[in-house]
Structures are given as structure tokens and as C-alpha cells.
Amino acid sequence: MDTDRAAAVDPIDVEVGFLTPALRSDLLERWNEPQRRYHNETHLRAVLRAVDALEADGEAFDATEVRLAAWLHAAVFDPTESENNERSAVFCERVLDPSAPVEEVARLVRLMGGHRVEVGDLNGAVLSDADLAVLGSDPETYDTYAADVRHEFAHVPGERFVAGRIVALEGLLERKSVYLTRAGRDMWEKQAHANLNRELGLLRAGAAG
Structure with missing residues (x-):
């Protein structure tokens, strides 16, 4: 694979099966809603690029299903709500053509709510x-x-946010590995541990001080 050429292509512009022009336009509007600071088009682009990188490094998966799920995994996002992945999955079930792999895409969208992936x-x-x-x-x-x-x-008070963030970071670090694929571990695991431990140290120091 010509990785330099692939990196130069904006993944937002790459055709994906069952992602019609109308649906793509609607989703891009959603990804650019004003309440989004992280879960926005930049994140969507990064996820799609990461899927490309995993594919280029030899990971086997159903490309259409995974890329559709990437586009749809935060189609509905309200930071004050806790059921965004479920609502996104329901949206997916409603808007995708019945001939699309709707059940699998919706399943993948739901998985992103906790990243609890079976072996x-x-x-x-x-x-x-x-x-x-x-x-x-x-x-x-x-x-x-x-x-x-x-x-x-x-909208979450400082102390409550820090406490929740510490729990989330500790949970990631307690996993056997942050990443589930061989390629993901090779590319990102070491730096992820460095980043997570650094933020965790800062949060704990702030909470103690």
C-alpha cells in the first residue's frame, strides 16, 4: 500500500458503501454541531485514518461495516446525556438502507459506549x-x-469530573492492553501508557493539592 498517498487522501472524501451523499451531508452537519469540542469532524477524520492504518498494517475486518460504524458512532451526541451510543445506534437503524449491514453497524456503534469487545x-x-x-x-x-x-x-463540576476521569484512566491502564489488535498495540500502546500515566499523575496531584 502506498501509505504516503493514502495519508494525503482526506478519509472524509473516501467512498463507503451505503453512505449516500445525502447521509454523508447529514452526518457531517451532525459532527459539526456547536456542542461538540472533541466528538467532532476532526475526531471522525482521526478514527477513519486509524482504521486505514490498521488495515494497512494487515488487520482483517469487514471494511464497509467498520467504516460505516465509524461515521455513525457519535451521530447523536449531547454531552449532558449518557445514552449517546444507544441513540446513535437507533439513528443508524433508522437511516441506513435496509440492504446495508444495519444490524452489524448498529452493534458496533453500541460497543463504543464502553469498548467492551469480545475475544x-x-x-x-x-x-x-x-x-x-x-x-x-x-x-x-x-x-x-x-x-x-x-x-x-x-457542565460537570470540577471535583466530580476529576474523580470520574481518574476512574476512567485507571480502567484503561488496568486492561491487559489498551488496544485489542496486534497492529494497534504495535503503533500506539507504549505512547498511550505514557500519556495516560502522565495525565493521571497530574489529576491525582491536583486532587491532593
Whole structure:
């Protein structure tokens, strides 16, 4: 694969089966809603690029299903609500053509609510790793991600946000590995641990101080 050429192509513009021009336009409007600071078009683009990277590194999965799920996994997003993935899955079931792999795409969208992927679920593993690829990014990109998440949840009081964030980061670090695919571990695992431990240290220090 010509990775330089692939990186130059905007994944937003790549054709995906069953993603009609009308649906693509509607989804892009959704990804650019004003309440989104992290779960926006930049995140969508990053997830699609990560899917491409996993594919280029030899991971096997159903490309159409995973890319459709990437487009739809935060189609509905309200930071004050807790059922965004379920609502996105229902939206997916409503708007996709019946001839599309609707059941599998909706299943994958629901999985992103907690990244609880069963062993052997190749599609789920790839989408989960792509969604979490930001954790293994360079420190500056990671810090921007963390700040954007805090901005989205500005309605949550500081102490409560910090406590919840600490629990979330500890949960990721307690996993056997953050990433479920071999390619994801090779590309992002080491840097993800460095980023997560660094943020966790800062949060704990702030909470103690």
C-alpha cells in the first residue's frame, strides 16, 4: 500500500458503501454541531485514518461495516446525556438502507459506549482501537484531546469530573492492553501508557493539592 498517498487522501472524501451523499451531508452537519469540542469532524477524520492504518498494517475486518460504524458512532451526541451510543445506534437503524449491514453497524456503534469487545470480534476490535488511537498520539495532540473532553463536559463540576476521569484512566491502564489488535498495540500502546500515566499523575496531584 502506498501509505504516503493514502495519508494525503482526506478519509472524509473516501467512498463507503451505503453512505449516500445525502447521509454523508447529514452526518457531517451532525459532527459539526456547536456542542461538540472533541466528538467532532476532526475526531471522525482521526478514527477513519486509524482504521486505514490498521488495515494497512494487515488487520482483517469487514471494511464497509467498520467504516460505516465509524461515521455513525457519535451521530447523536449531547454531552449532558449518557445514552449517546444507544441513540446513535437507533439513528443508524433508522437511516441506513435496509440492504446495508444495519444490524452489524448498529452493534458496533453500541460497543463504543464502553469498548467492551469480545475475544474474536475483529470488527469490534478494529473500531475500538481506532476510536482510542488518540490515546497513543504525541503528547501535544493528547493534551488537546484531554482539554477538548473537559470542554465538552464543562457542565460537570470540577471535583466530580476529576474523580470520574481518574476512574476512567485507571480502567484503561488496568486492561491487559489498551488496544485489542496486534497492529494497534504495535503503533500506539507504549505512547498511550505514557500519556495516560502522565495525565493521571497530574489529576491525582491536583486532587491532593
